[in-house]
Amino acid sequence: MNATGIGLVAGLLLALAATTGGLGGFLLAIVLGLAGLAVAGHLSGELDVRALWRGRERD
Template sequence: MNTVTIGLFAGLLLGVAAAAGGFWGFVVAVLLGLVGAAVAGQASGEIDVTAVLRGRDRE
C-alpha cells in the first residue's frame, strides 16, 4: 500500500469515529477520507496541493 491509501484509510477511520452514523456521518467520513488522502499525497510528493490552492497565474 502506498501512503495515499494509508492516509485515505486513516481519514475514513477518523470520520467513522467522529460521526455517529446516518447520512451526515457518511458525508463526514468521506470528507475526512479525502483530506487524509490529500495530506498523505502531499507528504509523499505524489500530489501537489499547493498548486491546486494557488490557482492559475493570469498573464
C-alpha cells in the same frame, strides 16, 4: 497493499459509517477521507496541494 485492496477497505469503512452514523456520518467519513488523501498525497510527493490554491500561473 495495492490500490484494489485499499479501495476495498475504504469502501467497507464508508459502508460502516453509513450504517452506524446515517447520512451525516457518511458525509463526514467522505470529507475526512478526502482530507487524509490530500495530506498523504502531499507528504508522499504525489500531489502538490499548494498548486491547487495558487491556480494557474499566467505567462
